[in-house]
Amino acid sequence: MTASEETVLVHTAGRAGHLTLNRPRALNALTHEMVRLLDRALTAWEDDPGVETVVLTGAGERGLCAGGDIRAIHDDARDGDGRASAAFWRDEYRLNARIARYPKPYVAVMDGIVMGGGVGVSAHGGVRIVTERSRIAMPETGIGFVPDVGGTYLLSRTPGELGTHLALTGTHVGAADALACGLADHHVPSASLPRLVADLAGAPAAEVVARYAQQPEPGELAGRRRWIDACYAADTVEEIVESLLASGEPEAKEAAETLLSRSPTALKVTLAALRRARRLESLEQVLVQEYRVSCAASAAADLVEGVRAQIIDKDRRPRWSPADLAEVTDAEVERHFAPLGRDDLHFG
Numbered sequence: 001m002t003a004s005e006e007t008v009l010v011h012t013a014g015r016a017g018h019l020t021l022n023r024p025r026a027l028n029a030l031t032h033e034m035v036r037l038l039d040r041a042l043t044a045w046e047d048d049p050g051v052e053t054v055v056l057t058g059a060g061e062r063g064l065c066a067g068g069d070i071r072a073i074h075d076d077a078r079d080g081d082g083r084a085s086a087a088f089w090r091d092e093y094r095l096n097a098r099i100a101r102y103p104k105p106y107v108a109v110m111d112g113i114v115m116g117g118g119v120g121v122s123a124h125g126g127v128r129i130v131t132e133r134s135r136i137a138m139p140e141t142g143i144g145f146v147p148d149v150g151g152t153y154l155l156s157r158t159p160g161e162l163g164t165h166l167a168l169t170g171t172h173v174g175a176a177d178a179l180a181c182g183l184a185d186h187h188v189p190s191a192s193l194p195r196l197v198a199d200l201a202g203a204p205a206a207e208v209v210a211r212y213a214q215q216p217e218p219g220e221l222a223g224r225r226r227w228i229d230a231c232y233a234a235d236t237v238e239e240i241v242e243s244l245l246a247s248g249e250p251e252a253k254e255a256a257e258t259l260l261s262r263s264p265t266a267l268k269v270t271l272a273a274l275r276r277a278r279r280l281e282s283l284e285q286v287l288v289q290e291y292r293v294s295c296a297a298s299a300a301a302d303l304v305e306g307v308r309a310q311i312i313d314k315d316r317r318p319r320w321s322p323a324d325l326a327e328v329t330d331a332e333v334e335r336h337f338a339p340l341g342r343d344d345l346h347f348g
Contacts, residue, residue, distance in 0.1 A: 008037040009059070014201025015052040017045045021121075024060025029069045030117045032088040038121065039095050046103065053105045053205045055197060056122060063135070064109065067116025068092065070143065074307035077298045085298050089148070090345055092117065093287040096150045097347060100124035100283050105205035109197070110134050110178070111190055120149025123183045124283070127205050130175040131190040132217065136183055139170030143310050144263040144302025144320065146270045146293050146336075153286035156277040158182055161232035162221055167270050168237070169258045176219030187216035227252045237267045238325050263302040263318070264325045269293060269336045276337070284347045289337065291345035296336040 009020040019041055021028035045051040058064035068088070076084045099106055099121060108122035109129050114136045122128060123136075130136070138147040138155065147155065147167050155163030158181040166173065166181070178184040188196060192212045199208045221228070231243035231252060237259065244256035259267060273293055277286045297303055301321045309318035322328055 007031060007034045008041070010037070010041045012051060013198075015050070015203075016197075016200040017041065017048075017051040017054045018197075019054065019056045020059055021057070021065050022059045024058075024062070026069070027062050027066035027113060028058045028060070028064065028118070029066050030092070030121070031069045031072065032084075032091065035088065035091045035095050039091070039098065042095075042098060042102065051104070053107060053200050054102065055107045055109065055200055056125070057109045057197065058112070058118075061112070063112025063118070063133075064114045064122060065118025066113055067118055068149075070116075070307055070311060073298065074304055074312070078304045082295065082298050086295050086343070089291055089294050092120065092149060093291055093345060094347065096120040096124050097284050097287055100150070102126065107200065107205050107209070109193060110136065110184060111193060115139055115172075116147075116151075117149050119151055119154070119183070123154055124150055127186070127209060128184040129186050129188050129193075129196075129209065130178050130184040130216070131188055131193065132175060133190050134175050134178060134184075135172040136174075136178050137170055137172035138167055139172075141168060141262040141266040141270055142170050142306065144266050144300070144304075144306030144318070145297055146266055146273055146290075148290040148294050150283055150287055150290070152270075152273045152277040152290060153280075153283050154183060155181075156274045156286075160225055160229040162225070162228060164232040164240075164271070164274055165228045165255065167274055168232075168240070168262070168267055169255055170262070171255075171258075173221065174219060175216035177221045179216065180219060180221060186213040188212045189214060224249075224251055231255075237264075237271055240271075241325070263306060263320045264322060264328050265300065265302055265320070265332060266297070266306075267325065268328045268333050269297070272333050272337070287347075288345045292338065292340055293336045295340065295343075296338070 106125040107127040108125040138151045175187045234240045244252040
């Protein structure tokens with residue numbers, strides 16, 4: 001296999017171990033094998049005194065990572081028994097938790113597009129860098145799925161109801177808003193990244209990042225906090241939509257219209273997942289919950305239909321089942337949170 005065919009490029013330079021997601025034509029979407037390769041490298045470097053910092057980047061010009069390999073998940077949900085997706089999520093979520101607890105500086109370069117699974121391998125890191133090109137999102141409700149990879153942990157802990165807005169609508173955020181939401185730590189101009197990454201070979205991560213970090217351009221969410229916090233504090237998705245439509249704010253109306261285009265089931269499960277995640281103490285506990293939700297969602301019709309409409313056929317006209325929020329029962333929502341017994345996700 002040539003270097004261009006390797007899906008994760010692994011090398012060291014001075015004090016730094018480098019991991020490069022290398023599927024640029026697929027915007028570095030994560031496969032199960034990529035998850036295994038990342039975990040293997042982290043294992044090798046954890047006790048290696050020659051590696052003081054780990055650096056994660058993405059190949060190509062478009063971004064770090066567009067998420068998990070959703071086509072493979074779609075095919076397994078449509079034609080398989082769900083076991084392949086469950087095995088992928090099991091290893092992926094364990095990797096997310098490992099990144100969060102990694103004992104060495106884990107520098108995630110969140111340049112360009114960072115979505116879904118890309119957030120999982122970056123936003124749990126100890127040193128998270130965004131640029132003026134960063135576009136970070138958890139867009140799962142648009143494909144009939146629910147934010148995972150620890151996304152409900154991160155978004156349930158944002159100021160006010162910002163995380164609820166981002167999780168339900170799938171809206172992407174830039175550098176300033178990512179910093180405000182706690183999804184990133186530092187803004188560095190994209191033109192400075194090559195020098196920053198090179199400098200990590202010879203100096204501690206905190207020292208290097210401080211050398212290049214700058215204030216980003218102002219974001220958008222701060223000016224929308226009033227209606228976001230008011231509208232998304234409601235107890236149900238239906239009430240959230242009503243509040244958004246009644247607020248009189250053009251951006252709030254757009255948010256309501258976005259919600260009404262998403263999978264009703266995914267919206268209700270996402271809201272419940274976020275509210276429950278707020279009450280859970282650790283990332284690992286939230287990942288166990290997300291694993292149950294993901295497995296349940298993969299057995300429902302909306303995931304297959306959402307991927308078909310948005311990614312495969314690209315007609316952008318998903319036929320959700322049920323098609324209306326009022327038809328999604330409490331029992332259907334609760335089904336997603338049922339323990340899986342021996343098949344549950346475990347840590348340690």
